[in-house]
Amino acid sequence: MTLARDLLGRILFYRTAGGLLAGRIVETEAYTGAADPASHAFRGPTARNTVMFGPAGHAYVYFSYGMHYCLNVTAERPGTAGAVLLRGLEPLAGIDLMRAQGDHGAASRLLSGPGKIGRAFGLTLKDNGRDFTRGPLGISAGTPAAADQVAVSRRIGISRAVDFPYRFAVIGSRSVSRA
DNA sequence: CCACCGATTGCT
DNA sequence: GCAATCGGTGGT
Numbered sequence: 001m002t003l004a005r006d007l008l009g010r011i012l013f014y015r016t017a018g019g020l021l022a023g024r025i026v027e028t029e030a031y032t033g034a035a036d037p038a039s040h041a042f043r044g045p046t047a048r049n050t051v052m053f054g055p056a057g058h059a060y061v062y063f064s065y066g067m068h069y070c071l072n073v074t075a076e077r078p079g080t081a082g083a084v085l086l087r088g089l090e091p092l093a094g095i096d097l098m099r100a101q102g103d104h105g106a107a108s109r110l111l112s113g114p115g116k117i118g119r120a121f122g123l124t125l126k127d128n129g130r131d132f133t134r135g136p137l138g139i140s141a142g143t144p145a146a147a148d149q150v151a152v153s154r155r156i157g158i159s160r161a162v163d164f165p166y167r168f169a170v171i172g173s174r175s176v177s178r179a
Numbered sequence: 180c181c182a183c184c185g186a187t188t189g190c191t
Numbered sequence: 192g193c194a195a196t197c198g199g200t201g202g203t
Contacts, residue, residue, distance in 0.1 A: 031186070038186070040199095048199055065187050066196030072186085085186055115187045157186055177187095 003056075003075040004030035004084040005152075005168045009145035012089060014121050015136040018100075020093050021121055023111050024142060026170040027088030027177055029155045031072070033081030037160035041081030051129050052081045059137055061118075061128040068115030069123045073132060073139070087114045087156070087167075090175040108174040145170050 005028075013022040031039040033052075040049045040062065051060040051074060060072040060083045076082035089111040091098060098110050098120035111117050130137045153167045156178065169176045 029186070040186075043200085046200070062186080063198065065185060066198070068187055070186065083186095087186085113187070119188095155186070159185085 001030050001032070001075075001082075001166070003073065003082075004028040004166065005150060006144065007073065007084055007086075007139070008150060008168055008170055009142050011092065011140045011142040012086065013093070013138050013140065015138075016094075016097070016122065018094075018097050021097055022093040023089030023091050023117075023175075025086060025089055025139075026145075026173040026175050027086075027112075028168050029085045029087055030075070030166040030168075031083050031085060036164065038155065038158040038162075038164070039081065039083075041083075045081075049081070052083050054078055054129075056082075057132045059127050059130040059132065061123055061125060063125065064115065069118035069125070069127075070114040071117055071121075071123055071127070085114055086117055088112050088169065088173070088176045089117060090173060091120075112175045113177040 007025050007028050010025050033041040041052045045053050055078050056074050058074045064070050072083035072085045074083050091107050091110050101119050110120050132139050149171050151169045151171050152165050155167045
């Protein structure tokens with residue numbers, strides 16, 4: 001849970017063949033396990049959510065609505081499910097490469113949503129399970145968001161556990177998926 | 180094997 | 192407000 005808040009302000013990067021892609025994390029959501037009906041891990045381990053039950057600091061990527069790939073950072077120790085969905089980032093590097101994926105909107109909106117992050121970064125299931133401390137995907141320190149810059153609210157797009165205050169966003173950022 | 184439905188997005 | 196699009200999941 002604390003990871004979701006702590007990731008705000010940090011830098012997600014991806015070293016691709018074409019160049020470096022990077023963005024400042026400004027919106028996240030926490031998902032846990034058996035105590036969280038909205039989590040993919042709620043009903044226990046399955047082929048899809050295996051990574052959520054593994055060690056912290058790995059990428060849990062899932063295919064959504066038949067067309068989007070969404071990225072999470074695992075948050076707990078082996079055996080305990082937990083992940084943080086990255087929902088919004090402010091583009092920092094590789095904006096031209098992100099646009100090459102087909103989104104030609106304003107730069108500040110290229111990564112304003114979990115599906116958009118997957119699209120701009122070219123994420124697929126090949127990225128599922130990647131270690132953020134090793135390999136092309138990583139997270140660097142950045143400048144952590146101050147407590148008074150963080151808004152806590154309900155998660156978006158779920159139908160169960162709708163009142164859990166597990167969404168964290170940097171106040172005022174134009175790269176947050178929605179107000 | 181089959182039917183349901185979603186941690187979304189973009190257009191009407 | 193709603194269609195697009197399809198694999199994961201759970202029940203028959």
